[in-house]
Amino acid sequence: xxxxxxxxxxxxxxxxxxxxxxxxxxxxxxxxxxxxxxxxxxxxxxxxxxxxxxxxxxxxxxxxxxxxxxxxxxxxxxxxxxxxxxxxxxxxxxxxxxxxxxxxxxxxxxxxxxxxxxxxxxxxxxxxxxxxxxxxxxxxxxxxxxxxxxxxxxxxxxxxxxxxxxxxxxxxxxxxxxxxxxxxxxxxxxxxxxxxxxxxxxxxxxxxxxxxxxxxxxxxxxxxxxxxxxxxxxxxxxxxxxxxxxxxxxxxxxxxxxxxxxxxxxxxxxxxxxxxxxxxxxxxxxxxxxxxxxxxxxxxxxxx
Amino acid sequence: xxxxxxxxxxxxxxxxxxxxxxxxxxxxxxxxxxxxxxxxxxxxxxxxxxxxxxxxxxxxxxxxxxxxxxxxxxxxxxxxxxxxxxxxxxxxxxxxxxxxxxxxxxxxxxxxxxxxxxxxxxxxxxxxxxxxxxxxxxxxxxxxxxxxxxxxxxxxxxxxxxxxxxxxxxxxxxxxxxxxxxxxxxxxxxxxxxxxxxxxxxxxxxxxxxxxxxxxxxxxxxxxxxxxxxxxxxxxxxxxxxxxxxxxxxxxxxxxxxxxxxxxx
Numbered sequence: 001x002x003x004x005x006x007x008x009x010x011x012x013x014x015x016x017x018x019x020x021x022x023x024x025x026x027x028x029x030x031x032x033x034x035x036x037x038x039x040x041x042x043x044x045x046x047x048x049x050x051x052x053x054x055x056x057x058x059x060x061x062x063x064x065x066x067x068x069x070x071x072x073x074x075x076x077x078x079x080x081x082x083x084x085x086x087x088x089x090x091x092x093x094x095x096x097x098x099x100x101x102x103x104x105x106x107x108x109x110x111x112x113x114x115x116x117x118x119x120x121x122x123x124x125x126x127x128x129x130x131x132x133x134x135x136x137x138x139x140x141x142x143x144x145x146x147x148x149x150x151x152x153x154x155x156x157x158x159x160x161x162x163x164x165x166x167x168x169x170x171x172x173x174x175x176x177x178x179x180x181x182x183x184x185x186x187x188x189x190x191x192x193x194x195x196x197x198x199x200x201x202x203x204x205x206x207x208x209x210x211x212x213x214x215x216x217x218x219x220x221x222x223x224x225x226x227x228x229x230x231x232x233x234x235x236x237x238x239x240x241x242x243x244x245x246x247x248x249x250x251x252x253x254x255x256x257x258x259x260x261x262x263x264x265x266x267x268x269x270x271x272x273x274x275x276x277x278x279x280x281x282x283x284x285x286x287x288x289x290x291x292x293x294x295x296x297x298x299x300x301x302x303x304x
Numbered sequence: 305x306x307x308x309x310x311x312x313x314x315x316x317x318x319x320x321x322x323x324x325x326x327x328x329x330x331x332x333x334x335x336x337x338x339x340x341x342x343x344x345x346x347x348x349x350x351x352x353x354x355x356x357x358x359x360x361x362x363x364x365x366x367x368x369x370x371x372x373x374x375x376x377x378x379x380x381x382x383x384x385x386x387x388x389x390x391x392x393x394x395x396x397x398x399x400x401x402x403x404x405x406x407x408x409x410x411x412x413x414x415x416x417x418x419x420x421x422x423x424x425x426x427x428x429x430x431x432x433x434x435x436x437x438x439x440x441x442x443x444x445x446x447x448x449x450x451x452x453x454x455x456x457x458x459x460x461x462x463x464x465x466x467x468x469x470x471x472x473x474x475x476x477x478x479x480x481x482x483x484x485x486x487x488x489x490x491x492x493x494x495x496x497x498x499x500x501x502x503x504x505x506x507x508x509x510x511x512x513x514x515x516x517x518x519x520x521x522x523x524x525x526x527x528x529x530x531x532x533x534x535x536x537x538x539x540x541x542x543x544x545x546x547x548x549x550x551x552x553x554x555x556x557x558x559x560x561x562x563x564x565x566x567x568x569x
Contacts, residue, residue, distance in 0.1 A: 052391040055567040070395075077393035084391075088384040090315055097318065101385070105311035106392050146388070 003030040005154060005186055006051065011060030013046050013210075020046045022210040024060070028154075028188060028203075033180055035201035036190040037297055043210040044190040045084060048156050051188075052082040064154070081152035083160055087143025091132035095123045095142050098131055099149060106150055117145040120175065136163030144172065148179075155179070156188045161196060169193070173200055198293035208301045221296060228253075229269065231260040232285035233276065242279040247272050259285075308389055308402035309409075315385075316376045316410060325371045326418065333422035336361050345426075351433025353426045354441055355532065358419075358514040365419050366455075366480075373411025373456040374472035377403045378463035382470065387568055400563045404460055404556060411456035412449060420445050434524070436516075440534035444513050447541065450548035451509040455480075457555040464559040484508075509544055 006028040013021040021043045028034050036044045049055040050062060053073065061068055064076035089098045099114045118124040121141040126134075131142065140163050147155050155176075161169045173196060179185040191197050197204075204221060206214040233239040236258040243249045243262060249272075251263035265272055266288065276283055316322055336357045337348050380386035380403075389399045423441070432438055455476075462479070463472020490496065518533040 049567075049569070052387070053393075054387055054390055055569065056565075074393045074395050077391060080391075082391040084387070088387055090318075090383060090385060092320060093315065093318055097314075098385075101311050101315050102388055102392075104314055105308055105389055105394075107307035150392070 004028065005030045005065055006188075007061075007063040008047070008050075009061040009063070011047075011050065011062065012058045013043075013050065013055065014058045020210050021050075021057070021060075024207070024210070024212050026205055026212055026215055028186060030186055031180065031184050032202045033176065033187045033189065033200055034203045034205060035197040036188060036205050036207060037194065037197065037293075037301075038190075038207035039301060042207045042301075044207060045158055046210075047207075048082065048084050048158050048188070048190070051080075051156055052084060053077060054084070078150075079152060080154040080156065081147040081150055082156045082158075083143040083147045084156070084158045086136075087139050087146065089131045089139070089142060089146075092130055094128050094130060095126045095134075095138075095145070098142060099145060102146055102149055108150065113149060113151075117148045120148060121145040122171070137165055137168055140164055141168070141172075144175075151183075152185065154186045154188070158190050159192070160189060161191055161193060169196060176200060194293045194297055204293070206297065206300045214300050221293065227266055228261045228263045228289055229266060229272075230285060230287045230289050231262065231276075231283060232258075233260075233281045233283050235281050236260055238279065239276055239281045239283075242275055242281060243272065246275050246279065305394075305398045305402045305405075308394060308399060309406055311389075312376060312380065312403065312406040313409075315379070316406070319375055319379060321371055322375055322410075325368050326414075329365070329368050329415075329418040332361060332364060333357070333425065336422075337426075346429060348426045349430030349433050350423045350425075350427030351436035351438070351441075352430070353422055354436060354514070355433075355516060357422070359511050361419075362511050362514065365415065367477075368418065369411050369415050369452060369455055370459055370473045370476050372415055373407045373459040374463040374469040374476070376410035377407030377460045377469075378467065378472055379469040381464065381467040384568075390568065396564050397560075400464075400560050403464070404457075404559075407460045408453060408456055411459060412452045416445070416449055416452060435519070435529045435531040437532075437534045440536065443536060444534070447536070447544060448510045448513045450544055450552075451513070454548040454552040454555070457552040457559075461555040461559040465562050509548075512540060513544065 004027045007026075009025050011021055011024045012019070024043070024047065036047065038044050046055060050057050051064065062073065064073055065079055067073050067076040090101065093101070095118060096114060099117065100111075103111065103114060115124065118126075121144050123138065123141050123145060126138070131139070134142065140160060144157070144160055147157065157176075161172050164172060176187055176189070177200065180187055189197065189200070198221075202218050204214075204216055204218070205212060231239065231243075236254070240252065240254055240260055243252055243260065247265060247268075249262050249264045253261040253263070255261065262272070269286070269288075273283060273286060333353070334345060337343050337345055337353065340360065341348075341356055380389075386399070386403075390396065394402075423445075458479070459472055459476045462475050463469050466472055466475065513536075516532040516534060519530050520533075522529050522531050
């Protein structure tokens with residue numbers, strides 16, 4: 001079992017009457033890439049802000065790198081970096097000047113690190129262009145550069161690929177994978193682009209209405225996201241009875257729109273289609289699919 | 305903490321309103337002398353500048369104080385770059401004190417240097433008027449740092465609580481104006497002395513420190529000299545020191561509590 005570097009225990013956060021987090025508990029393993037997944041307002045950013053020390057929890061405990069006191073957490077945060085919301089920066093200053101401000105604040109002696117991170121995020125040619133004139137993609141890149149500046153052991157990234165072009169998304173994904181693989185950086189990431197998360201994450205935390213509704217590893221997700229047949233017929237009710245009673249299919253799901261998914265007997269589709277036909281049902285769709293993170297998200301978060 | 309102060313200074317130096325303010329304040333004495341007083345620069349001396357221009361120019365200098373102290377202490381709150389300091393593991397106490405030191409440095413020390421440098425400049429150009437005791441003037445200048453500190457603390461408090469340098473500048477100015485107006489009405493209604501200045505917030509304290517009210521004419525070595533009474537009245541000194549330190553501390557304590565306890569969304 002890998003070392004736990006961050007743990008949140010029974011955390012609650014209340015803004016006035018609004019409950020942003022409701023008894024949230026989870027752990028983050030060293031070397032993992034954790035995807036925080038949930039709809040807008042689910043509580044993802046609140047969790048990240050609590051980890052970053054921007055927001056105080058109403059109840060519960062945060063432990064980072066074995067520290068849980070206020071002083072200890074501040075020390076632990078020196079080993080982490082955060083990019084929360086749209087990157088914060090001085091609108092009238094260039095990318096280099098913004099990074100220089102953060103380098104000074106962190107007390108880093110190595111000025112050369114700024115060139116390194118600018119090159120990594122491909123902002124080395126922006127010159128004196130002011131941050132306020134940057135595109136959203138460039139702002140995101142600067143936010144990531146800022147997060148890389150201190151060579152962190154833990155990176156917490158809130159929507160880091162939002163606004164990036166497809167090429168940029170691939171570059172950032174490969175960069176994060178490389179950091180995780182070669183420098184053992186643990187990454188906590190939230191994104192609405194679930195297809196990207198599925199290419200990156202080793203662990204997933206699903207959150208909705210401030211509650212953790214599921215946590216699972218990529219292996220567990222793969223097991224959950226097995227292949228299935230999507231079946232639509234002129235009489236789905238009768239079809240589901242035939243599939244259950246005559247074909248003996250146990251793992252069957254009827255969707256809200258009446259469509260049927262079967263997770264068994266996939267190699268025996270000829271017998272299934274024959275049984276449906278002989279039972280007086282005409283299939284209109286009979287397609288083999290593979291469930292993915294999006295399907296799992298919809299099922300877990302939206303109950304679809 | 306020194307790292308954070310260096311970081312704040314780095315961005316404050318690159319802030320356009322700060323640059324404009326500093327340049328304006330550097331040019332202000334020359335403009336005051338040539339355009340307002342109508343005296344050629346070469347004929348102005350340090351003592352004369354103190355008598356004729358210090359009080360007049362102060363009401364422009366107050367804008368400098370608002371701009372410099374609010375921007376140095378809280379510009380990073382407005383664009384949220386201050387959040388990086390929290391996320392980098394600096395304690396909120398250290399962050400607050402770093403910002404307060406920066407706000408006092410820019411809004412009091414630098415401002416005072418810009419406000420008082422003409423005395424040295426015109427002293428070098430035209431000498432020092434013999435009817436004014438330079439030692440007393442130095443004391444008045446040093447003493448005026450205290451009400452400047454009090455006002456800077458008020459600026460730091462408002463801009464910190466409002467989390468915006470712009471709002472801090474605006475609301476501080478409104479508060480200063482409102483208190484002055486309200487006080488004038490109260491003083492009028494209750495027949496209070498004009499001298500009973502609302503020192504808790506008002507800026508007239510600095511003007512009073514730089515206003516020489518009594519003077520006598522003497523003939524020294526055949527030359528008529530107006531000798532100003534520059535010694536400080538304890539009735540002015542004691543409240544200046546006490547109110548400035550007490551109220552300045554209260555403003556900073558209120559800002560500190562807010563900074564330490566409130567979420568930074």
